[in-house]
Amino acid sequence: xxxxxxxxxxxxxxxxxxxxxxxxxxxxxxxxxxxxxxxxxxxxxxxxxxxxxxxxxxxxxxxxxxxxxxxxxxxxxxxxxxxxxxxxxxxxxxxxxxxxxxxxxxxxxxxxxxxxxxxxxxxxxxxxxxxxxxxxxxxxxxxxxxxxxxxxxxxxxxxxxxxxxxxxxxxxxxxxxxxxxxxxxxxxxxxxxxxxxxxxxxxxxxxxxxxxxxxxxxxxxxxxxxxxxxxxxxxxxxxxxxxxxxxxxxxxxxxxxxxxxxxxxxxxxxxxxxxxxxxxxxxxxxxxxxxxxxxxxxxxxxxxxxxxxxxxxxxxxxxxxxxxxxxxxxxxxxxxxxxxxxxxxxxxxxxxxxxxxxxxxxxxxxxxxxxxxxxxxxxxxxxxxxxxxxxxxxxxxxxxxxxxxxxxxxx
Amino acid sequence: xxxxxxxxxxxxxxxxxxxxxxxxxxxxxxxxxxxxxxxxxxxxxxxxxxxxxxxxxxxxxxxxxxxxxxxxxxxxxxxxxxxxxxxxxxxxxxxxxxxxxxxxxxxxxxxxxxxxxxxxxxxxxxxxxxxxxxxxxxxxxxxxxxxxxxxxxxxxxxxxxxxxxxxxxxxxxxxxxxxxxxxxxxxxxxxxxxxxxxxxxxxxxxxxxxxxxxxxxxxxxxxxxxxxxxxxxxxxxxxxxxxxxxxxxxxxxxxxxxxxxxxxxxxxxxxxxxxxxxxxxxxxxxxxxxxxxxxxxxxxxxxxxxxxxxxxxxxxxxxxxxxxxxxxxxxxxxxxxxxxxxxxxxxxxxxxxxxxxxxxxxxxxxxxxxxxxxxxxxxxxxxxxxxxxxxxxxxxxxxxxxxxxxxxxxxxxxxxxxxxxxxxxxxx
Numbered sequence: 001x002x003x004x005x006x007x008x009x010x011x012x013x014x015x016x017x018x019x020x021x022x023x024x025x026x027x028x029x030x031x032x033x034x035x036x037x038x039x040x041x042x043x044x045x046x047x048x049x050x051x052x053x054x055x056x057x058x059x060x061x062x063x064x065x066x067x068x069x070x071x072x073x074x075x076x077x078x079x080x081x082x083x084x085x086x087x088x089x090x091x092x093x094x095x096x097x098x099x100x101x102x103x104x105x106x107x108x109x110x111x112x113x114x115x116x117x118x119x120x121x122x123x124x125x126x127x128x129x130x131x132x133x134x135x136x137x138x139x140x141x142x143x144x145x146x147x148x149x150x151x152x153x154x155x156x157x158x159x160x161x162x163x164x165x166x167x168x169x170x171x172x173x174x175x176x177x178x179x180x181x182x183x184x185x186x187x188x189x190x191x192x193x194x195x196x197x198x199x200x201x202x203x204x205x206x207x208x209x210x211x212x213x214x215x216x217x218x219x220x221x222x223x224x225x226x227x228x229x230x231x232x233x234x235x236x237x238x239x240x241x242x243x244x245x246x247x248x249x250x251x252x253x254x255x256x257x258x259x260x261x262x263x264x265x266x267x268x269x270x271x272x273x274x275x276x277x278x279x280x281x282x283x284x285x286x287x288x289x290x291x292x293x294x295x296x297x298x299x300x301x302x303x304x305x306x307x308x309x310x311x312x313x314x315x316x317x318x319x320x321x322x323x324x325x326x327x328x329x330x331x332x333x334x335x336x337x338x339x340x341x342x343x344x345x346x347x348x349x350x351x352x353x354x355x356x357x358x359x360x361x362x363x364x365x366x367x368x369x370x371x372x373x374x375x376x377x378x379x380x381x382x383x384x385x386x387x388x389x390x391x392x393x394x395x396x397x398x399x400x401x402x403x404x405x406x407x408x409x410x411x
Numbered sequence: 412x413x414x415x416x417x418x419x420x421x422x423x424x425x426x427x428x429x430x431x432x433x434x435x436x437x438x439x440x441x442x443x444x445x446x447x448x449x450x451x452x453x454x455x456x457x458x459x460x461x462x463x464x465x466x467x468x469x470x471x472x473x474x475x476x477x478x479x480x481x482x483x484x485x486x487x488x489x490x491x492x493x494x495x496x497x498x499x500x501x502x503x504x505x506x507x508x509x510x511x512x513x514x515x516x517x518x519x520x521x522x523x524x525x526x527x528x529x530x531x532x533x534x535x536x537x538x539x540x541x542x543x544x545x546x547x548x549x550x551x552x553x554x555x556x557x558x559x560x561x562x563x564x565x566x567x568x569x570x571x572x573x574x575x576x577x578x579x580x581x582x583x584x585x586x587x588x589x590x591x592x593x594x595x596x597x598x599x600x601x602x603x604x605x606x607x608x609x610x611x612x613x614x615x616x617x618x619x620x621x622x623x624x625x626x627x628x629x630x631x632x633x634x635x636x637x638x639x640x641x642x643x644x645x646x647x648x649x650x651x652x653x654x655x656x657x658x659x660x661x662x663x664x665x666x667x668x669x670x671x672x673x674x675x676x677x678x679x680x681x682x683x684x685x686x687x688x689x690x691x692x693x694x695x696x697x698x699x700x701x702x703x704x705x706x707x708x709x710x711x712x713x714x715x716x717x718x719x720x721x722x723x724x725x726x727x728x729x730x731x732x733x734x735x736x737x738x739x740x741x742x743x744x745x746x747x748x749x750x751x752x753x754x755x756x757x758x759x760x761x762x763x764x765x766x767x768x769x770x771x772x773x774x775x776x777x778x779x780x781x782x783x784x785x786x787x788x789x790x791x792x793x794x795x796x797x798x799x800x801x802x803x804x805x806x807x808x809x810x811x812x813x814x815x816x817x818x819x820x821x822x823x824x825x826x827x828x829x830x831x832x833x834x835x836x837x838x839x
Contacts, residue, residue, distance in 0.1 A: 148827035159694035164572035164593035204567030261589035397577025
């Protein structure tokens, strides 16, 4: 148990989001608690040759509301989502106009495919000999681009890096950001992540037959797989003393995290939930929390046949009989699997759960699966006093992350 | 040019530094794995470092006729079967094989038998700037050619950036912390810094840290289009010439370097050989522009001064200098800012002069630093015909320098502004 260990307390002081169900925290949260579905027919590319035609695509995002024409040309879709969510998070933390020492403000984002949409555009033209493609599209070749753009826009001079574990990337980034504060390298860290739909990712998951043709139905017996999503979820992590001194709004406390590997298979999870169990236990131990104290879980809940069983088994191994009493939210049923931004978006939802005392639902839940027999908050959100909540994210290769958040109390 | 910037002296004494080394577990380097263009395995690599041999030659394997640049530091043919189980080998792409082989070499060098360890207390922390650039390109081209029906699942599963770390964990059954970083030139250094932190905290006993990048045709194309390659950034011939007056861009390389990082207690318990100790990290961001380095070197200086707990013991700096006009000059400014009058006493070198520049070079360079500290020898920097007067550092050229190195900094600077410095001490 690490509670006794002298670590700095770290809180969340800002949140920002762009998603298929809302491009601001208020819109996003309203949609989640209403059980709104962000799934729609794909327009970002031509889906006619694909087995599946749907994604949780963001259709009401207008770059011209946020960027100049020149910026729109230069910023990839992923950059744009990230920057907009960042601006909301930064403002909501009341950091705009705050004379915070930028040398102690850093950024760690999680990336999935990054600006690959721009790179696809370039190489499509290049390989088809269509016209002289613009080299500036290739600036997005690096997964670091969104991170750097946000840092440059705000003049952030603290530590800076990007994690790259796709589906658990922007959860892992929160753990890394936390460590940078603990090491004294920063007082404030921007974290979370951004990702956009692209053909490479979509066709990749499609070729692995991991996409459900109809909807994302986590834990439901009829589930056939993911619905790919896109967007950005950004959080501002801050050392508590620093936050209190500048009267920052404190949204919740971040207690700790776990990261581990299944070491099992490149894409499928270890089926008995062994990796899930381990990462949750590591996270709880790091956070100084017992299984009895956990009130809610924001699941990875992809809606694939394999993940949902493994995750259920892992949760049961940790929580035993109590597991059935812990409401679980599978919000990918609404926002889709946002890949590189999934961890960030789901961490945002977890913080909002703690803050509001409302647990968002898992929608499309109609047919229970005997192998997934926990309480998945089916179809309707519920009001519950939540003191401690977990957020799970598991990536290809069994790259597992679990985050622990607590309702903030100054005691 | 100010003599000794007081700001950095203060940073040296401030609260900021405390978590870096005062508390927590000491972290040592007990194994080195190198798959490089100048040697597979640390012995061959080190021999060529000391002799100042580079593998920079005209690119083999794809046509560079349409570019101004023709050079690269590519790996020799590597028999990956010697390092990796056949069943896993089949699933890996080339960059996966390169890194997993370096992990094998590092584990062998350390004497660690993973089967005798608690796999939950062993971890991976990998950095790669551009990962499976070749596989992604292949995948995309088959999409273009055959539509979604052409998308190969076996390619996709190894194309994700964290596939490398997953291959490693599956190959060796390593189940503890597992993280992948991808942030341009600082990718592997950040991976090593994070590993250091976790070991310092006692969250693992052993972490294999480092990473790599490959030189692929699409990657070469991108670098060329972005004007990063020599001779695009100046006049004069193409070449890798850190600190030289005529330097005009990078020559790309490829490869992987892996450190076995271990808590001192765990290493002592098994009687491990210690190459060096890892004792500090410093990081700072600069906002000069999306593709620009930290032009005035102030962030680089900040990173160094935070990393080095005892500035007066730094006897060697493994430089980030990469034959670009901006970075080599900026790093010089930074070193002078931090070390003032001591600057000329410090031996400086850029291993990139031999292995080329690539995002994942830090793992190999860290192995080089460990060997310098262990053997008390500083390899030369090659390619310098006329040292730039603006880069008037103690750059070692010609013969390697025999010198007991008390501590060393490894610098890394990304275009776009991520800067990191790692501090290593001689282990006595």
